[in-house]
Amino acid sequence: MKKLLLLGVWLLASPAAQASLNVFSCEPEWTALTQQLAGNQVNIYTATGPLQDPHRVEARPSLIAKARSAQLLVCTGAELEMAWLPVILRESGNSGLQPGNTGYFLASSAVKMLEVPTRLDRADGDMHSQGNPHIQTDPRNFLPIAEALSKRLMQLDPANTTFYQQQLTAFSQKWRTAIARWEKQGAPLRGVPVVVQHKGFPYLSNWLGLKEVASLEPKPGMEPSVAYLGTVVTQLQHQPARMVLRAAYQSPRSAAWFAERSHLPVVEIPYTVGGSSQAFDLFSLFDDTLNRLLAALK
Amino acid sequence: MRVRQNSLGLALLALLLPAAQAADTAELQALRQQMEQLKRSYEALEKRLQQAEATSQQAQQVSQQAADASQQALDAARQPAPSNPENAFNPGLSLILGGTYGQLKRDPAIPPTGFAMNPNPGHTAGFSLGESELGISANIDPQFRGVATMALAAAGGVTVENAYIQNSSLGNGVNLKFGRFFSGLGYLNEVHAHAWDFVDQPLVYANLWNNQMGEDGVQLKWLAPTEMFVELGGELGRGRTFPGTDRQNRNGAGAGTVFVHIGDDIGVEHSWRAGLSLHDTKQVNAASTGVPDLLGTVGGVSNSFNGDSRTVGADLVWKYSPNGNIAERYLKVQAEYFRRTLSGQLTYNTAGAGVTDSYRNTQSGWYAQGVYQFMPHWRAGLRYDQLDPGVAQIGALNVGNVIGNYGYLPRRTSVMLDYSPSEFSRLRLQLARHQSRQGLPDNQLFIQYIMSLGAHGAHQY
Numbered sequence: 007m008k009k010l011l012l013l014g015v016w017l018l019a020s021p022a023a024q025a026s027l028n029v030f031s032c033e034p035e036w037t038a039l040t041q042q043l044a045g046n047q048v049n050i051y052t053a054t055g056p057l058q059d060p061h062r063v064e065a066r067p068s069l070i071a072k073a074r075s076a077q078l079l080v081c082t083g084a085e086l087e088m089a090w091l092p093v094i095l096r097e098s099g100n101s102g103l104q105p106g107n108t109g110y111f112l113a114s115s116a117v118k119m120l121e122v123p124t125r126l127d128r129a130d131g132d133m134h135s136q137g138n139p140h141i142q143t144d145p146r147n148f149l150p151i152a153e154a155l156s157k158r159l160m161q162l163d164p165a166n167t168t169f170y171q172q173q174l175t176a177f178s179q180k181w182r183t184a185i186a187r188w189e190k191q192g193a194p195l196r197g198v199p200v201v202v203q204h205k206g207f208p209y210l211s212n213w214l215g216l217k218e219v220a221s222l223e224p225k226p227g228m229e230p231s232v233a234y235l236g237t238v239v240t241q242l243q244h245q246p247a248r249m250v251l252r253a254a255y256q257s258p259r260s261a262a263w264f265a266e267r268s269h270l271p272v273v274e275i276p277y278t279v280g281g282s283s284q285a286f287d288l289f290s291l292f293d294d295t296l297n298r299l300l301a302a303l304k
Numbered sequence: 305m306r307v308r309q310n311s312l313g314l315a316l317l318a319l320l321l322p323a324a325q326a327a328d329t330a331e332l333q334a335l336r337q338q339m340e341q342l343k344r345s346y347e348a349l350e351k352r353l354q355q356a357e358a359t360s361q362q363a364q365q366v367s368q369q370a371a372d373a374s375q376q377a378l379d380a381a382r383q384p385a386p387s388n389p390e391n392a393f394n395p396g397l398s399l400i401l402g403g404t405y406g407q408l409k410r411d412p413a414i415p416p417t418g419f420a421m422n423p424n425p426g427h428t429a430g431f432s433l434g435e436s437e438l439g440i441s442a443n444i445d446p447q448f449r450g451v452a453t454m455a456l457a458a459a460g461g462v463t464v465e466n467a468y469i470q471n472s473s474l475g476n477g478v479n480l481k482f483g484r485f486f487s488g489l490g491y492l493n494e495v496h497a498h499a500w501d502f503v504d505q506p507l508v509y510a511n512l513w514n515n516q517m518g519e520d521g522v523q524l525k526w527l528a529p530t531e532m533f534v535e536l537g538g539e540l541g542r543g544r545t546f547p548g549t550d551r552q553n554r555n556g557a558g559a560g561t562v563f564v565h566i567g568d569d570i571g572v573e574h575s576w577r578a579g580l581s582l583h584d585t586k587q588v589n590a591a592s593t594g595v596p597d598l599l600g601t602v603g604g605v606s607n608s609f610n611g612d613s614r615t616v617g618a619d620l621v622w623k624y625s626p627n628g629n630i631a632e633r634y635l636k637v638q639a640e641y642f643r644r645t646l647s648g649q650l651t652y653n654t655a656g657a658g659v660t661d662s663y664r665n666t667q668s669g670w671y672a673q674g675v676y677q678f679m680p681h682w683r684a685g686l687r688y689d690q691l692d693p694g695v696a697q698i699g700a701l702n703v704g705n706v707i708g709n710y711g712y713l714p715r716r717t718s719v720m721l722d723y724s725p726s727e728f729s730r731l732r733l734q735l736a737r738h739q740s741r742q743g744l745p746d747n748q749l750f751i752q753y754i755m756s757l758g759a760h761g762a763h764q765y
Contacts, residue, residue, distance in 0.1 A: 055572045059631040064623070065765050066575045067533030067567025074477050074527050089727075093762040096449075099527050101475035106446070128728060228726065229680055257632055257680065 025049040026163045030073050030103070032081035032091065033060055034279040035142040036113060038288045040080055042177045043156050047166055051076070053094075056280035057255045060086055061132070061227070065093035073098035076109070077162055080155065083112030084119060086139035108161050114139060116154040117147045120208045132227025142278060144209035145185050145292050152177055184289055192296050194303060199245070201238065201270065203252040203261045210251075210275070214299070219247050222260050230260050239267050249273050249302040254281035271302040395442030395450075396759030400498045402434035407749040416511060416714035416740035418693020418707075419667070421592040421607060423514035423546045427504065427748070433458035434752070437465070437498060441761065447473050453496070465518070477527035484544075487517045488525065488537050489563050489581035490640055491619040499763055501636075501675045502720050503734045503750040507689040508669030512615070512642050514546040517583070521557065533567040533577070543585045547613040547644065551588070559585035567765075572628040577765060581617040587648070597652070597705055606655050607706075609663065611648010617641060621765070632680060639672040650698075652705045661699025663706070668692045681724050689716040691740065714740035730754045 029050045031037040037052045051072040054060050060082070063069075073079070073094050081087050095103055102109040119137025126135055141147045156174040160167045196215035200207075203222045211218050220241055224234045250272045252261040258272075265272045276285035276294050284294040404427075412426030436456040443449050453466040468483030486494045492509055493516050505515045521541025528534040542551045543558030551558030560583070567577030587609055594604035618641050625634035643666060650663035673687035696708040716739060722732035731753050738746040 055628050057627040058572075058629045062629075062631040064575070064630060065762060066569060066623075067535075067565070067577045067765060068569040068575060070527065070535075071531065071533035071568075075529050089762050091762065093764055096470065096472045097479065097527070099472060099474065099477035099479045099525070101473040104446075104473055128726075132726070255627075255629060 026166060027078055027159070028076045030076035030079045032079075032087050033142070034281075035288070035291070036080040036082070038279040038291075039148060039152060039155065040159075042288065043152060043170060043173050044159055045169075045173060047163065047169065048078075048159075056276070056278050059255050061089060063087070063090045065090045065097070069094050070097045073103060074100050076100065077102060078109050078111060078158060079103045080111050080113065082139050082141065083114035084136040084139035084141075085134045086114075108158065111155060111158050113147075113151045113155070114141055116150045117141050120212060121205070131223070131225025138205065138208050140206045140277075141209055143207055143275070143295075144213040145181065145188065146213060147209065148181060148288070149178060152181070180289075184292070188292050188296055192299070195299055198249075198303065199247040201242070201247045201250045201264070201268075203250065203256055206253055206277075207251055207275070210295070216251075216299075219245050222250070222264055232263070235260060235264050235267075238264065242268055242270075249299075251275055253277040273298050273302045275299075393442070395440050396761070398439040398441075398756060398758040398760060400437040400439070400496075401753075401755045401757070402436065402498060403432065403753055404428065404434055404503060405431050405751040408746060409748075410738075410741070410744050410746040414741050414744065415594075416507060416691055416693075417712045417742040418710035419511045419691065419714070420595040420604065421590075421609065422511040422667070425505075425510050425515045427750070434754075435497065437496070439759075439761070441759070444469070447471055477529060479525040479527070481523040481525075482521070484518060484520050485523060487519050487539055487541075487561050487583075488523060489517065489561050489583055490617050490642070491577070491579065491621055491638060492640065493517055494764065498754050498756060501673065501683075501685055502687055502718055503732060503752050504718075506640070506669075506671035506673070506687065507691050507714065507716055507740060508640065508642050508671055511691060512547075512644060512667065512669055516545075518545045519548075519559065519561075520544050521559075533565070535565040536562075537564070538562045547583075547587060547590075547615070547646075548585045549588045549590050551586075559583065573626060574622070574624050575765075576620070576622045578621075579617075579619045581615075581619075583613075583615040583617075585613050587611055587613050587646070591654070596707060598707055599705065601653075605653040608651040608654050609646065609648060610651075611646060611663070613644060613646050615642055615644040617643070630677070633677055635674065635676045637672075637674045639670065641668070641670040643668040650702060650706065652702050659701050659705060661701035663696060663698055663702070665696035665708075666694045668694065683722050683724075685718075685720045685722075687716075687718045687720075689718075689740075690714070710742070712742040714742075716740055728756045728760060 025046060025048050027044070027048045029040055029048045031040060031050050031052050033054055034052055034056050037050050040048060040050055053069050054063050081091060101107070104110060114136065122137035123133055123135065126133055152174060156170050159170045192214045197217055199217045199219045201220045201222065202218050205221055205223065205226045207218065210216065220238050222230050222235065222238065224230055247270060250261050250265055250270050252258065252272055252274055254274055254277050261272045274282070275298065276282040276291055279285055279287060279291050282294055285291040406427050406429050408427060408429045412429065413424065415422065415424040435458070438454045438456060439452070441449070441451040449470045449472065451466060451468055451470065452464070455463045455465045457463065464484060466485055468481050468485040471480040474480060488494060492505065493513065504510065509515055519539060519541035521539055523537060523539045525535055525537040539561040540557040541559050542548070544550050548559045561581065563579060563581040565577060565579040567575070569575045590609040591606065593606045595607050596604050621636070621638040623634060623636045626632065645664070645666045647664040649660050651658055651660040653659065669691040671687060671689045673685060675683055675685035677683045691714040693710045696706070698706050698708045716736055718734055718736040720732055720734040722730055724730040732751070734750040734752070736748040738748055
């Protein structure tokens with residue numbers, strides 16, 4: 007009896023028992039955002055690491071087990087997790103997380119998507135019918151996402167509504183100030199021509215006014231051949247660029263090959279929280295992104 | 305701006321003309337001073353002009369950006385035309401196209417030594433179209449999801465490979481599946497042919513499960529609410545495929561399976577899954593032909609077995625990927641073991657004398673394989689297979705007829721290399737040293753393509 011009592015006390019004292027919600031987050035940026043909005047009211051499990059390609063993750067047993075006990079799923083959507091998330095949701099046996107339920111939250115549903123294809127053909131490479139899913143590279147997207155996500159938190163945990171409301175207000179205010187600062191800081195980047203390794207930066211370019219003049223992938227998601235990289239080098243002789251952008255999780259090979267021949271600096275964009283040692287939360291993610299871009303301009 | 309520039313030119317001209325005629329140095333001096341002044345004001349003007357031009361360029365840029373933005377707005381507004389409402393809920397369609405070229409020295413119909421009473425799904429020599437697989441799946445309503453997979457055989461004819469309903473909305477970790485499905489036993493049994501890492505299944509799957517054990521029945525799985533993945537599952541079915549004998553037109557179930565799977569991650573780079581399975585069925589008039597006997601009957605004899613079949617299995621998969629980024633490099637190592645005991649009555653030579661007596665035998669087999677993606681799109685693999693036909697206990701009446709101990713362990717070693725230009729296509733080369741038939745070794749070569757069209761569902765672990 008005494009042992010049982012002790013066990014009960016231990017269960018209550020463990021952090022899992024304190025938090026009101028278990029959250030299954032698909033990518034580190036949504037973990038960071040949920041953390042901002044819910045503080046220690048939630049336990050968050052992140053399905054992918056900052057150096058993983060979120061398109062290509064396996065439906066590992068551990069992910070299925072974590073989805074089983076979550077009340078809220080926070081993912082990008084727009085088919086980014088198409089290769090693994092459906093299996094995890096089906097196998098989890100968790101009815102609350104199934105598409106259409108309150109526990110199923112897709113960040114892409116709250117923002118305006120870019121590069122929505124008007125024609126769907128796999129001959130065009132790795133297409134996402136709902137638009138480019140890499141929405142986390144524009145900080146302005148976080149405002150509507152935070153609002154929508156906060157609403158979900160309140161729906162799932164109404165007892166803490168006031169708390170979530172306060173957190174949202176505080177975050178939005180801080181975030182707006184930060185955006186103004188970044189935009190001022192990033193002004194010299196406006197109109198700067200860049201080469202991208204993967205079509206993963208339309209939101210960043212759109213925000214900062216970068217001009218994407220070429221991509222190192224002949225088709226989205228396809229590895230370039232040396233011959234293709236050669237044509238890009240020639241193209242740049244007529245249409246010069248200032249730098250090559252590469253997400254931290256992508257292989258450095260083709261960008262390095264290309265940089266050597268085009269004499270352009272390669273900017274490794276952290277892309278998500280944890281993508282570089284300097285990008286340890288949402289704020290430092292954009293601080294670091296801007297610092298790296300501006301350093302390449304010099 | 306332009307007017308001022310013109311008047312400046314005129315003034316210069318007017319000044320220069322008389323200057324050429326002037327002889328007086330004093331006059332010249334005054335003129336020089338005036339010129340100097342003019343030059344300075346001209347320079348100032350030019351500077352202002354440049355500034356003005358720069359601003360207008362900026363303005364142009366801004367208007368270009370505005371145009372871009374409005375173009376984007378247009379793009380966004382250009383929604384796809386509303387499709388015919390009858391088609392709007394069409395299910396996801398996928399088609400797998402596959403084909404193989406096989407170079408074999410021996411007749412693929414020859415079974416592994418000691419496995420003549422088992423199925424022997426072999427290979428095809430020369431060019432052959434593999435099974436084309438047509439898949440259709442969709443949510444039926446908030447509760448049910450339907451999946452159908454039709455195999456289109458190269459020679460014609462359609463077989464229903466999978467046709468099941470899944471309910472994932474029961475909650476509490478419960479998952480219900482009913483219809484026709486691949487059993488959840490082992491690791492490879494549920495994996496569809498297009499996702500195999502080699503051209504063929506391991507021998508233990510080929511000869512003990514006829515490649516894949518499919519069932520018509522019900523599957524219930526429960527996922528424990530633990531940090532670690534712990535899944536318990538059970539199935540009841542008619543015993544449709546081997547070792548079942550397709551219980552026809554009788555009440556009750558013809559086969560039962562239970563399995564448990566556990567799994568987890570170790571850091572971000574390692575993950576694993578392990579499992580145990582148990583399968584039980586009753587074989588009724590399980591006929592086999594061409595079974596060699598002790599009398600050395602040419603072409604073998606036909607036998608029939610009635611009795612119990614119980615199979616136990618263990619499986620382990622371990623995957624490693626640097627930084628957990630499987631797009632770059634990964635290593636996948638897996639091994640499985642199955643052991644089946646048949647116990648009942650064997651009728652020897654059904655076409656002839658037909659002698660029936662007791663028969664009990666334990667067959668087993670295992671494989672271990674590793675597949676390494678050494679760079680994006682390229683993988684190499686190595687697999688070793690082995691079977692054990694067991695030593696049978698044969699009733700007195702058949703002791704002089706039925707072979708009880710073959711004294712040979714069928715085995716095979718395969719290596720493969722595959723290249724996947726995209727997630728949807730794969731080309732493969734496989735070489736195998738086939739020593740499953742005693743005294744008849746075979747070196748085999750296969751070239752295979754697997755292409756997938758349309759909806760491409762997520763793959764299992």
